Amino acid sequence: METLAPQAPxxxxxITDRLPVGPPSYVAVxxxxxxxxxxxxxxxxxVVEMGRHGTSRTTGTASVSGGGDGQQPQPQTQDDHTTDYASD
Known part of the structure; x- marks a missing residue:
C-alpha cells in the first residue's frame, strides 16, 4: 500500500495573493x-500620508412585481439593498 504525501485541499x-505584500511605509503610530x-x-x-478610506452608502432598490395574467402590476416594493463605496 502506497502512502501519499498530504496536500492542501x-x-x-x-488561492494566490491579490496584492504584493511588502513592509509598511511607516515605522511608528x-x-x-x-x-x-x-x-x-x-x-x-x-509624517506619512496613509490615504483616505471610502464611505459605504446603502441604498434600497425597488421593483414592480406583476400580478397574474390580466392583472395590474403591484405597487413598487423595496426588495433589495445595494452597497456603494465612495471616496471621502
Whole structure:
C-alpha cells in the first residue's frame, strides 16, 4: 500500500495573493492630541500620508412585481439593498 504525501485541499491550492505584500511605509503610530487621529511617521520622523478610506452608502432598490395574467402590476416594493463605496 502506497502512502501519499498530504496536500492542501484542491481549492486552497488555487488561492494566490491579490496584492504584493511588502513592509509598511511607516515605522511608528502616535495619537495626535489635538485632532484625536493617528499620525503615522517614517524612520526619519516625517509624517506619512496613509490615504483616505471610502464611505459605504446603502441604498434600497425597488421593483414592480406583476400580478397574474390580466392583472395590474403591484405597487413598487423595496426588495433589495445595494452597497456603494465612495471616496471621502
Amino acid at each position: 484542491w481549492a486552497m491550492r488555487l 502616535e495619537l495626535d492630541a489635538v485632532t484625536q487621529t493617528a499620525r503615522y511617521t517614517d524612520a526619519a520622523g516625517q
